[in-house]
Amino acid sequence: MRAARFLVGLTLFVAVAASFLPLVETNVWWVRYLDFPRVQFAVALLVLTALLIATGGARRAWGLVAVVLGLAALGYHAYKLHPYTTLVAPMAEAEPVCAEGDRLDLMVANVQQSNETSEALFRMVEKVDPDVFVVLETDPWWDAALTEMDGRFPYKAQFVPEGEDTGAFGMHLLSRHPLIGSETIFYFGNDTPTILADIALPGGAPVQVVAVHPRPPLYWSQPTTMRDAHLLTAALEARASEAPTVVAGDLNAVPWERTLRRAMRIGELLDPRVGRGLYPTYDVQSWLMSWPLDQVLFEDRFALSKWLVLPSFGSDHAPVLAGLCLAPDLADRQNAPPLEAGDLEEAERSIAAARRMNE
Structure with a gap:
């Protein structure tokens, strides 16, 4: 259990770092590619954070930090992605009938x-x-x-x-x-x-x-x-x-x-x-x-x-x-x-x- 908890926590830290790295102003290909899979990162963060909590990792100081960072990264992805949901008003007006x-x-x-x-x-x-x-x-x-x-x-x-x-x-x-x-x-x-x-x-x-x-x-x-x-x-x-x-x-x-x-x-x-x-x-x-x-x-x-x-x-x-x-x-x-x-x-x-x- 301890090894599994450590592995989940380490993977969560990596996912958090990858989530925030595109904030750096750079043209380096691998940093900019990290902007693409935000949906995938969000799902992974949700699963990893839940696993760490379920395995008792949040009861330890490092685990609690990992959970907080995971939730922060998840919130950041939600912020970036929420315009592409029906929760916001469409940017372009619908005009179903056109001359x-x-x-x-x-x-x-x-x-x-x-x-x-x-x-x-x-x-x-x-x-x-x-x-x-x-x-x-x-x-x-x-x-x-x-x-x-x-x-x-x-x-x-x-x-x-x-x-x-x-x-x-x-x-x-x-x-x-x-x-x-x-x-x-x-x-x-x-x-x-x-x-x-x-x-x-x-x-x-x-x-x-x-x-x-x-x-x-x-x-x-x-x-x-x-x-x-x-x-x-x-x-x-x-x-x-x-x-x-x-x-x-x-x-x-x-x-x-x-x-x-x-x-x-x-x-x-x-x-x-x-x-x-x-x-x-x-x-x-x-x-x-x-x-x-x-x-x-x-x-x-x-x-x-x-x-x-x-x-x-x-x-x-x-x-x-x-x-x-x-x-x-x-x-x-x-x-x-x-x-x-x-x-x-x-x-x-x-x-x-x-x-x-x-x-």
Whole structure:
């Protein structure tokens, strides 16, 4: 019993330390990865704290300290996660009825380059019938397969890596509505594109879609510098745009991360998950690694008519579908996060650091 109690207490101390370590301002990959599994940490802390109490560990001084720290860490996770429950008011106003000319249904799917089965995905696209389809991790195989969608989406912007095994992320933005203009930009290296597309809604209003897929932090070799700079650059694009803007893609970041929250404040972007739920999208093949990485964030000139995580189709990511309604008169009723002191300066520092890495 004593050995078991000690082992539980030691594991609890480790879980507490891992819970609070992301408070440190750093780009080190393994520290930032600890921000992802907050739900998993919360469950582990609850179980470990209960076990330590049940085995009598709380009757000893070190055990009591462990229990108090475990409860504090559990409270911290609850603080970080509670916005993604129904206990808070939704950040984005629901607008179930939208005029046809103001509607933009946008679907995001990371197809996973190693996945070469398109049938299930294409059947899903036919069923949900989005106006804009952002497809990530495409390659020459997927470029050829997506020609099947040309009749449904006559307008497109794309980047297709040349050859196979290049390590580059391909990206396609397919649209039912005309593209007023589009640009594929490589902010930090030629293997990670960002697509900026100005789209004309049927009612005539222009909107901007910023499609992004930053690289995740890589074990041992890549800190979060590039990813953070991509997210903050996308937010600055939204901030600078006169047209209502949507930032969509596999962001390789969870919504409660410090950098993504800063990006939302800079771009004045709404998160449909706030007040509605976690809606995890990755990894669909793992019950343990289950995080909301695929996102559609939008300015408060849009309301939300639908928000869905769609079934898996062979990729390690599940697609998401956001039904948006252009409704500028609802902006005052929505809760876009306000800019905080230091946000723009921190964005400039992050972007400068990424550029130095890319030199």
